[in-house]
Amino acid sequence: MPKHVSRNDSSPGPLGVKSLVIFTVLLLAWMAGFLSRLFAVIRFESIIHEFDPWFNYRSTAHMVQHGFYNFLNWFDERAWYPLGRIVGGTVYPGLMVTSGSIHYVLSLLNIPVHIRDICVFLAPIFSGLTAISTYLLTKEIWSTGAGLFAACFIAVVPGYISRSVAGSYDNEGIAIFALMFTFYLWVKSVKTGSLFWSCLTSLSYFYMVSAWGGYVYIINLIPLHVLVLLIMGRFSSRLYTAYSSFFILGLVCSMQIPFVGFQPIRTSEHMAAAGVFVLINAVAVLQHIQSRMSKSDFRSVFYAACAIAAGVVFLAVVLLTYFGFIAPWSGRFYSLWDTGYAKIHIPIIASVSEHQPTTWFSFFFDLHILIATFPAGLWYCIKHVTDERVFIVLFAVSAVYFAGVMVRLMLTLTPVVCVLSGVAFSKLFEVYLKDEAPQRSNLESSEDEEERTNKYDKAGKLRKMKHEQTANSESLGSNIRTLVILAVLMMLMMFTVHCTWVTSNAYSSPSIVLASYGQDGSRQILDDFREAYYWLSQNTPEQARVMSWWDYGYQIAGMANRTTLVDNNTWNNSHIALVGKAMSSNESAAYEIMTALDVDYVLVIFGGVIGYSGDDINKFLWMVRIAEGEHPKDIRESDYFTERGEFRVDSEGSPTLLNCLMYKLSYYRFGELKLDFRSAAGFDRTRNAVIGNKDISLTYLDEAYTTEHWLVRIYRVKKPDEFNRPQLPSLAKKRKIKSSKKDLERDINRKKRGAIRNRPVVVKGQRPKTKAT
Amino acid sequence: MVRWYYLLLAFTIAIGFSESKKELTQGERVQQLTDAAIKKPIINLNSEKFRQFVKATPRNYSVVVMFTALAANRQCGICRHASDEFQLVGNSWRYSPSFSNKLFFAMLDFDEGSDIFQQLHLNSAPVFMHFPAKGKPKKLDTLEIQRVGFSSESIARWVAERTEIQIRVFRPPNYTGLLALVVLLAMVVGLLYLRKNNLDFLYNSTTWGLIALAFVFVMTSGQMWNHIRGPPFLQKTQGGNIAYIHGSSQGQFIVETYIIASLYAAVSLGMVLLTESAGKREDVGKRRIFAMVGLALVVFFFSLLLSIFRTKAQGYPYSFLLK
Known part of the structure; x- marks a missing residue:
């Protein structure tokens, strides 16, 4: 842990040493963060992970090859056959532009790096920048010491590592940096009231908009901050300058992103910002009037004006929504408020495991001790409230709500938890390492250094308290102090150990290369996915169309370079439902759909041989559900259950299931396979059952390729003359x-x-x- | 033997009725049913009417019948629930623009037609059955309550499956939530008005701090998960013991989340006590006690938290003080 190191290598001295300590700690935090994200690269290889990163990588490679403007105009005919996809207008280009420009700069410097390596290592590098911006934000809110703590926390905390390991080349990797940096600049501009800082805020906001759809959180949180400050009576010209310039510039900037377009003025998600903008102008006008009127006159005018302004804004929004000028909340956002909404109305959102609510276990898993201590930091921020601490309080309260609703949004909670825990721990160490200055040991010196930093840096309440405290010479006694410090350090050590363990065990698997461990600890690599995709790219015609469930769309496009029907960009529900229908119908009905869609190959994932639980049969009910949503006449979920309402693949399973395309393709020839001396032929290890339909024959399809562990099975769709002969x-x-x-x-x-x-x-x-x- | 007797009796009664009342023609039956349906969306049947309208053979309409036991002495709590949902479907059908005489909703109470229950071998209630226009009810003509439940949406979906008549369930909007909100707001405003001369508590950071912390504890202990998933409060294991902690990392019990929330609160309280005790200008002995209590709170409850976490995460190697 970087903190400890820094503690030993410094001695009390002038200002230069202070910045040296800060620099060292931040550098070590950056390195620790970077290195702890490399598990996957060391264990496997420098490879892009999972699903979405493959699309990002493919578009980055396309951009590097064809240039930025061609990328913006890119129409991808390899996806969503036969519809195609306008990629340039449907992505947040920030990620691609970031790694593309790094590649450009490096090649200017004659450093030849493959774009893939930049993509793989982008998120770990940005984690260091996140640590620095967290440090800056915490420094503005509390003190330098708290900032260093927060930087160290965010560098290694699993809640953030989960989205930023090497190879996980996704928007979130750079978006959290943009989020924290925007917040830092915003706090800075509220504190100073200078136009310079608010312009920087909107530029940083622009970067955030270009990087991630989560920018909506910023454009709602900052107005909320302003609104609460107005309610608290903390209006000032600094706030007015900061917000109005940020709002206008941010609005104009955000509309430059093609994917965002006119949304900032047309959708409900952005209306809060506009409403607050009107309100803060009204308040500014009133303030101006106040300075010209007597107090009693002003009182009545003030209330009337406030009521009228609020009413007008509200009515305007309602009317505009009603007449369709403003789009109502989109499903994804709506499901954050009405928590039962997605489950009933949008199965495709509900089917994604990231969109599930969060158990306390995941909170603790991702944040460990920080989740228990950050309320203490929150408490201090509320007790010693200032303009900028109001912001962090609102950030914490809103983020904790969103994280509770959706596992995925743990990502926005993590930074604020680090900031507030940094506050709590730094306050604790501050008082416990403080007033034994004469006989303090070498170990404690650097902590005191951070202490001293505060005095140079921050005026106000904190400092005064310390003076009071030093005046009061009665101390707690060195035994208690040592005990407390040792215990707390011990717990922080457990935190770092936990972070490493979680990173290594839970968040560092690339999921396209699987590893299994034998009883003697030997490792076996299962590389079936890449085997299959490579087979596709080598043995099928260039224009072949591959049908698979949408999870594998990006990978097929990225690795095999073949046309897919549906992919992870789930924009067209009815197209997905059509594929789901084909998978869940019987062979002849499926063949009609497949010929209508010009399918040449069908790819299914089957884990029954190695006991891989994320295969297509386990996902099958979602296919049925999504297909039923669009074709209720043909597909009925109840047909796939037994009479007792169970989903079984063995001989008691429902006949519809045993004869549907997905079942046949998964289990074709599997009935002949004996995995084990003790188990019967056709024993499925994932579902622990002997399959019910062992004698599967295919009329319209032909097995083309099955990988070593049967994980991926590819079938060729026969042409009509082949089976009519x-x-x-x-x-x-x-x-x-x-x-x-x-x-x-x-x-x-x-x-x-x-x-x-x-x-x-x-x-x-x-x-x-x-x-x- | 007894059963045979009943059946025989049922037959004779049936024959008797049909002879005495004379078979109504199909047109008459449809007319009567339509009149009844317009008056009351769910037609109340008894055994005689059941035979007359549902069992009579040339039919050009389907009937969806709920077999239930609503009488208080039957003590069927779930029936009342199911009946409300069924009423909702019936009402939605009755007032929908596509209302026709092809589909009727009816109900038969056990106390008014126990012989029909026996005839159909029904020994539980409620049961929803669809009697199609042609042929006899098949297996799928009975709603699988265990699997899909009996919410009006699933009843409507099942009816649509069986009869191809789509019914959009119109739930009268639930105003209780809105009403509660309005009452709450009114109370808050009233309270503020009553205390308008003394609004200091609004500026009291302690109040706000406590509210914020309470919200944080509620959220981080997974109450939102409870709200969405509805887990049991606690569970009895096979040995007869009571499990407070869910065994796997995927689930949790309600009581477990309360325990966790209080553990979090204890750790946070310990942190605050520790910090405050060192910084206050009070008697040293008192502060020492506070510091020790704070330390004990933090260390003990954090280790407890870790050990609960360990029981849920299989193979987690670390622990602190407690196993």
Whole structure:
């Protein structure tokens, strides 16, 4: 942990040492943050993770290759076949531009780096910048010491690492930096009231808008701050300057992003900012009038004007919404308020695991001791309230609500928790390391250094309290002090250990390369996904269209470079429902849909062989649900359950399920496979059941490729002439029956003979053996 | 033997009725049903009417019947609930623009038609059955309450599945939430008005601090999850013990979240006590006690928190003081 190091390497001295300490701590925080995000790179390789990052990587590569303007005009015909996707107008380009410009600068300096490596390491590098901006924000709000604590916390806290490990090339990685930096600049501009800082705020806000859809949080939180300050009677010309310039410039800037466009003046999410802008101008006018009127006159005017202004704003918004000039809240935002909304109305939002509410376990998992101590910091901020501390209080209260509703928004809670915990711990250490100045040990000296920093840096209440305290010479006694300090340091150490453990175990798997551990600790790499995508890119025609569930769309486009029907940008629900319908219908009905959509290959993920739980059969009910939402006549969820309402794949499963396309494609030839000496043939390890339909034959599709561990299975859709051609059906059928019988015999044989355990054996058509019974 | 007797009796009664009352023609029946439906969206049946309208064979209309036991002495709490939801569907159908005489909603109480219950082998209530215009009810013509529940939306979806008649359930908007809010606001405003000469408490940072902390504890202990998922308060294990803590990291009990919230509060209180005790200008002995109490609170409750966390996270290696 960087704190400890810095504590040892400094000695009391003049101002230069203070900045040296700050610099060292921040540098070490940056390095610690960067290094702890590298688990995945060291264990696997420098690779892009998961799903969305693959799209970001693909567009970045496209931008680097074709230039920025071509990127903005990019129409991607490889996605959403046959619709295509206008990529330039439907992405937040901040991420691509950031890594693209880094690449550009490096190549100007003659440092040849592949764009992929920049993409992989972008988030860890930005985590250091986040730490610095957190330090700056906390310094403005409390003190330098608290700022250093907060920087160290945010560098290693799992709640933020979860979105910023190396390889997780996603918007959030840079957006949290932009968020914290915008907040720092905003607090700075409220404190100084200078136009310079508020212009910088809106520029930083512009960067945030270009990077992440979460900018809506900023454009609501800052007006809320202003509103609360107005209610508290803390209006000042500083606030007026800061907000009105930020609002106008921010509005104009944010509309420059093609994806955002006219939303800032057309949607409800942005109306709060406009309303507060009107209000603060009204208040400013009233203040001006007040200076020209007597007090009693002003009182009545003030109340009337306030009521009228508020009423006019409210009515205007309602009317504009009613007549359709302002779009009402979009589903994703609406589901944050009415928590039952998404579940009933938008299954595609509800189906994403990130959109689930948060248990206390996840809070503790992601924040450890900070979640228990940050209320103390919140308490101090409220007790010693100033303009900027109002901001951090509002930030904390709103972020904690959103994090409770959605696991994903833990990300916005994490920085504020770090800031407030920094406040709590720094206040604690401040008083416990303070007034034994003569006999303090070497270990405590740097903490006191931070102490001294406060005095130079911050005036006001804090400092006065310390003077009082030093005047009061009766101390608690060195034993108690040492005990407290040791105990708290111990807990902070547990925090760092916890962070490393969580990062290593929970957040560092690339999810396209799987690893399994044997009993002796040996590691086995399962590289089936890349195997399959590479096969696709090498063995299929350039224009082949691959149908899969939407989770794998970005990966297929990114790694195999083939056309997909649906992908993780879930903008067209009915198209997804069509794919879901094809997957959940029987083979002939599915074939009609597939020919209508020109599908050449079908790709399914099947985890039954290795016990991988995130496969398509486990996701299957969502396909059915989404398909049912659009085609209630053809697909009914209840058909896929047994009579007792269970979802089973074994012989008791519902016949509709056992004959649908997804089931057939997942389990084709699986009934012949014996994984294990003890288990029966066709035993599915993920669902712990012997499959119900072992004798699967495909009429319209043909198995094209199955990866080593059967994780990805690819099927080719036959052309009409291939299966319409007169065959010898009687012969084929006879052979089939015979072979299945032989399998049975073989099973019996096998039991007698004994076999090597844990060795997957694919049983194909084999020579007849001697009869066993 | 007894059952046979009943059945026989039922038959004779049925035959008797049909002979005595004479079979109504289909047109008459539709007319009567429509009249009844216009008066009351859910038609009340008894055994005789049930046979007359639902069982009679040439039909060009479907009937959805709720078999229930609403009498107080039957003590069927769930029936009342189901009946309300069913009423809602019936009303929505009755006042929908597509209302026609193709579909009727009816109910049969056990006390008015126990023989029908026996005839249909129903031994529980409530049961929703659909009697299609042609043929006999099949398996799917009974609503699977265990699986889909009996909210009016799922009833309507099931009816749409069976009859291809879409009913948009119109729930009379729930004003209780709004009303509560208005009352609360009125109370707050009233309170402020009564104390208008003494509004200092509004500027009291302690009040606001406590409110903010309470909100934070509520949220971080996962009350929102409870609100959305509705977990049980606590659970009895097979051994007869009571489990306060959910075994897996995916779930939690309500009582568990209360425990966690109080642990968080205790740790935060400990932090504040620790800090305050060192900075105040008071008697040293008192401050020492405060410091020790604060330290004990922080350390003990944090270790407790960690050990609860450990029981839920399988394979988590670290602990502090407590196992």
